[in-house]
Amino acid sequence: MQTEERATTLEVDESEQLEGGARRDYMTINMGPQHPSTHGVLRLILTLDGETIVKAQPDIGYLHTGIEKTAEGKSYFKALVVTDRMDYLAPLANNLGYSLAVEKLLGIEVPERALYARVILAELQRIASHLVWLGTSALDLGAQSVFLYCFREREIILDIFELCSGVRMMTSYIMPGGLQADLPPGFEQRVRDFLALFPKRLREYHDLLTNNRLWVDRTKGICKLPAEDAVRLGCTGATLRGSGVAYDVRKAFPYGGYERFDFDIPVGANGDVYDRYLVRMLEMDQSLRIIQQALDGLPGGPWQVDDPKIVPPPKYMVSSNMEALIHHFKLYTEGYRPPAGEVYVRTESPKGELGFYMVSDGSARPYRMHVRAPSFANLQALPLMIQGAFVADVVAAIGSIDIVLGEVDR
Numbered sequence: 001m002q003t004e005e006r007a008t009t010l011e012v013d014e015s016e017q018l019e020g021g022a023r024r025d026y027m028t029i030n031m032g033p034q035h036p037s038t039h040g041v042l043r044l045i046l047t048l049d050g051e052t053i054v055k056a057q058p059d060i061g062y063l064h065t066g067i068e069k070t071a072e073g074k075s076y077f078k079a080l081v082v083t084d085r086m087d088y089l090a091p092l093a094n095n096l097g098y099s100l101a102v103e104k105l106l107g108i109e110v111p112e113r114a115l116y117a118r119v120i121l122a123e124l125q126r127i128a129s130h131l132v133w134l135g136t137s138a139l140d141l142g143a144q145s146v147f148l149y150c151f152r153e154r155e156i157i158l159d160i161f162e163l164c165s166g167v168r169m170m171t172s173y174i175m176p177g178g179l180q181a182d183l184p185p186g187f188e189q190r191v192r193d194f195l196a197l198f199p200k201r202l203r204e205y206h207d208l209l210t211n212n213r214l215w216v217d218r219t220k221g222i223c224k225l226p227a228e229d230a231v232r233l234g235c236t237g238a239t240l241r242g243s244g245v246a247y248d249v250r251k252a253f254p255y256g257g258y259e260r261f262d263f264d265i266p267v268g269a270n271g272d273v274y275d276r277y278l279v280r281m282l283e284m285d286q287s288l289r290i291i292q293q294a295l296d297g298l299p300g301g302p303w304q305v306d307d308p309k310i311v312p313p314p315k316y317m318v319s320s321n322m323e324a325l326i327h328h329f330k331l332y333t334e335g336y337r338p339p340a341g342e343v344y345v346r347t348e349s350p351k352g353e354l355g356f357y358m359v360s361d362g363s364a365r366p367y368r369m370h371v372r373a374p375s376f377a378n379l380q381a382l383p384l385m386i387q388g389a390f391v392a393d394v395v396a397a398i399g400s401i402d403i404v405l406g407e408v409d410r
Helices: 002-006 067-072 076-083 091-106 112-140 144-165 187-209 213-219 227-232 273-296 322-333 374-379 382-386 391-401
Strands: 011-017 023-031 043-049 052-059 341-349 352-360 368-372
Touching (some): 043 391, 052 382, 052 391, 067 076, 067 368, 076 091, 091 112, 091 352, 112 144, 112 187, 112 273, 112 391, 144 187, 213 273, 213 391, 273 391, 352 374, 374 391, 382 391
Antiparallel strands (some): 011 023, 023 043, 043 052, 341 352, 352 368
């Protein structure tokens, strides 16, 4: 009840005595949790001196899902689907991190075809996630047409995901042991068509925003985050690279075959909203480079490990082969049992470093699953970014760190 009362009031928080007997009053207001530009259900408690932010405190937990604890109540095989719902704008990135962690517990390596396919899908997912970031953060600052253009290109990527899995978003297509199914006929051509189209569309976004005087005025020099503070607060992804730190898990700790591909790490210099914008724009260019290389080198062969105790047998075998039917039944009812142990696997999701800490006690369920969520870590930097800024700059700062509250409130 106390929270509800506070969420509907404006109150003078404290005052400061000035020379000559004058007094400066500070006002505490609530931004959210219903505010449309907070990219989820986020509440910010802002202490203001006029239009200037003196102090900011994020209040999270409105979207708590209990995903980590839910996963611990399911088999490793079944827990995959809950990972889609964390960063719901990049479910394949979540699937990849979880699958790599389980595969490390099991001590298995996926076939080459699955390795390359995962890289292609993860980079397509990165572009799709960045398109949502670009469209929504531009909309927050009044650039309405960019939102529509970004979703136009995102639709093409989601159509490719639907071609692979039958589902546009929560695909669970990347799984421990490989892929749910082989890449479908037409996949390669659809991706090549996108590679041919997207560079031109990306230039259109630059034409609309990068040198647009209104956009530059709203983003350049706004809400700076010094490199040392970004590192101290555990920021990763474009939030960290925008401050000039060239840290990318794909380069620093290569995983899933990324060491085979040539790409650059875009970095900023000023750590402001504009630099974080440019870094993500340039990252989409680099994703295109990676996809092109992976597509050119995509091998044939199996897309799953050859172990019916870890991946389900083909559907056509279940109806005609008793052994396949038994494996199918036991996998879906009991799952598999990794050896006792613990692992930590980090990947570079669209938001930053996504880490999965998994503990096995030898049973079919994770004893512990903890996620190092980049949105949660990056949100810590928001109060520092907006301190001393104007209220109107808060929406620019939130958009520039690209948080998803489904990942913050796990």
